[in-house]
Amino acid sequence: MNQKKPSIKRVKNTFARMILASAATISIVTTIGIVCVLGNEAYSFFALPEVSFVEFVTGLKWSPLLGNEKHFGIWPLICGTLLVTCVAALIAIPCGIVTAIFLAEYAPLKVRAVLKPVLEILAGIPTVVYGFFALTVITPSLQSIFSGIDVYNALSAGIAVGIMCIPIVTSMSEDSIQSVPNSLREGAYALGSTKLETSLKVVFPAALSGVMSACLLSIARAVGETMIVALAAGNLAQLTLNPGNQVQTMTAYMVQIFLGDTDAVGVEYKSSYAVAATLFIMTLLLTWIGHNVSKKYKEEYS
Amino acid sequence: MNSKKKRNHSAKQIQDKLFICFCVAVTFLSVSALVVLLVTIAKQSVGHLDFDLLTSYPSRHPEKAGIKAAMWGTVWVCTICVLIAIPIGTATSIYLEEFARKNKLTRFIELNISNLAGVPSIVYGILGLTVFARMFGVFGTVNDPFVEVGDPTSFWYFRLPLGSSIIVGGLTLALVVLPIIIVSSREAIRSVPNSLREASLAIGATKWETVRKVVLPQAAPGILTGAILSTSRAIGEAAPLLVIGGFLFIRFTPANVFDDFTAMPLQIYNWASRPQEEFHAVAAAAIIVLLILLLLFNGTAAIIRYKFQKVKIK
The missing domain is CATH 1.10.3720.10 (MetI-like)
Known part of the structure; x- marks a missing residue:
C-alpha cells in the first residue's frame, strides 16, 4: 500500500509530462506544416510549363492576371x-x-x-x-x-x-x-x-x-x-x-x-x-x- | 580660463535641455498619432454609431448596414481560438519551464517559437486554408464532403473537409496567437x-503536483493577462481570416462551427475598401465598436495584473 501510492503519483507525473511535451511539439509541427505547404505548392507552381524559376527570381514584370501575357x-x-x-x-x-x-x-x-x-x-x-x-x-x-x-x-x-x-x-x-x-x-x-x-x-x-x-x-x-x-x-x-x-x-x-x-x-x-x-x-x-x-x-x- | 570652462559647461547643459525638448517633441508626435487616429475615426463615425449598427446585418444600403453577423462571427471564432490556444500555450510553457531538460531539442523548440512569432499572419492564413480548410483536397470539397454527420442547421453537425468555416478560422487564429501566449505564460511561470x-518538492510532491498545486496558482494571473491580451490580438486579426475565405457578405448568425462566417475586422475591411464615402462612415462606426471591445479586454488585463502584483509572494 505504502509503496503503491508513490508509483501512482509517478505514473501521473510521467503522463502529465508526456502530454505537456506533446503540446510543446505542436509549435514544431506548425513550422514543418508551413515549410511543407509553401515548399510543396511553390514547387508545383514552378513545375508548371508557363513558369520558370529563373524568371521568377530575376524577372522585372509581374502580370499574372493578364490573359495571354502572363x-x-x-x-x-x-x-x-x-x-x-x-x-x-x-x-x-x-x-x-x-x-x-x-x-x-x-x-x-x-x-x-x-x-x-x-x-x-x-x-x-x-x-x-x-x-x-x-x-x-x-x-x-x-x-x-x-x-x-x-x-x-x-x-x-x-x-x-x-x-x-x-x-x-x-x-x-x-x-x-x-x-x-x-x-x-x-x-x-x-x-x-x-x-x-x-x-x-x-x-x-x-x-x-x-x-x-x-x-x-x-x-x-x-x-x-x-x-x-x-x-x-x-x-x-x-x-x-x-x-x-x-x-x-x-x-x-x-x-x-x-x-x-x-x-x-x-x-x-x-x-x-x-x-x-x-x-x-x-x-x-x-x-x-x-x-x-x-x-x-x-x-x-x- | 575659469569663465571659459564655465561657458563650455553651460553650452553642454543647453545641449542637454535641447535634447530633452527633442525627446519630448518626438514622443509627443507618437502619442499625437494615436489621438489623431481616434479623433478622425470618431468624427467619421458620427451618424452611424447607434444601436441599429449592432442589431442589423450588412446591407447594400449604408444607412441600413450593421455588424450583427460580424460580431457573432468574431465571438464564435475567438472563442474557439481561445479554447484551443490557451491550453496548448500554457502546456507548452509549463513543459519548457518546468519539465524540459536544457538540451538541444529544448533549445530548438525555443528558437522555433521565437521564429514563429515573427511569421506574418497571412502565412498562417495560407497554412490554415491548405491544411484545415481544404485538407489538401483528400476529403473532396465542401459541396461534396467525404464525411458528413447531422443536419447542417443543427448545432451537432460535422463534416470533413472543414471548409472555410468558423472552426478553421479559430484553429488558424490559434496558431497565430500561440507564440504570444507561450512567451507571456513562460514569463509568468518563471x-x-x-x-x-x-518547499513543495521537499515535502514529497512530484513535479506534476508541484506544478498543478503550487506553480500554476501563483502564475495564474500572469497567464490570464497574457491570454486576454492574445485574445484581443485575435479579435483584431484580419489577414488570416481573409485568406481562409471568411465571407464578407453574410446575413445570418452561425448555428454551428461549420457555418460560414465573417468577423469584425473583415467587415471593416470590406466597407473600407468600397469606393462610396457612406460605407467609410459605417466602417468608422464599426471600428469604434471594435476599439471599445479591445479597450475592455486590455483594461481587464491591466486590472488583473495590477491587483495580483500586490498579492504575489515576493
Missing part, C-alpha cells in the same frame, strides 16, 4: 514591399528609438505611467484600423500637401505601417536600454559627462545590439504587414522608387488572389504560394538575424 | 519564486 517576375512585388517598408522604417526607427531613450533615461515616473499605456494601446490597435486611417486620413492630407500622389500610394501606407511599428521598436529598445548596467552610467557621470553625453555616447552604444534587433524585428513586421497595404497601397505591381505611386506588395497580392474568384488550380492561384514562400523566407531571415544580434548582446553584459 | 517549488 509574367511572373517577383521584383515588382519586392520593390513595392521594400518601398512601404523603407517609409515605415524611416518613421518607426527614429521615433521609436528616441521615445525609448526618453522613457528609459529621462521620463519621470508619472510621465512613464501615462506613456507606457498609450504605447500599449497603440500596439493593440488592429492593423485594419491603421489601414482605414491611412486611406481616409493620411492619403487626403498628403494629397493636399504634395501634388501627384495617387489615391493608393506607398507613402501613406508606409506612414501607417511606421506608426504601427513605433511601439514595437520602443518597447524592445527600452528593455535593452534599461538592462545596461548602472555602473556604466555612474562611470560616465564620474568623468564629468552630462546626461545627454551619458545617454548617447555610453548607454545607447551599450544597448545598440538590442536596439538593432528591435529594429530588425519591427522591419520584419512591416514586411509582413497585410491589411494596411491591402487598403492603402493599391494593387498595381510596378517597379518604382517614387513613394507617391501606387504599388503592390507581396501581401497585397496574396489578398487580391485569395479574395478574388480565381479557381484553386489556376496558375495565378499557385503563384501566391510562391510569393508567400518568398515572404516567409524574408521575414524568417530578418527575425533570425534580429534574435542573433540580441543574443550576442546578452553574452556581453551578463 | 516569476514564481523557486523557494516555493523547492
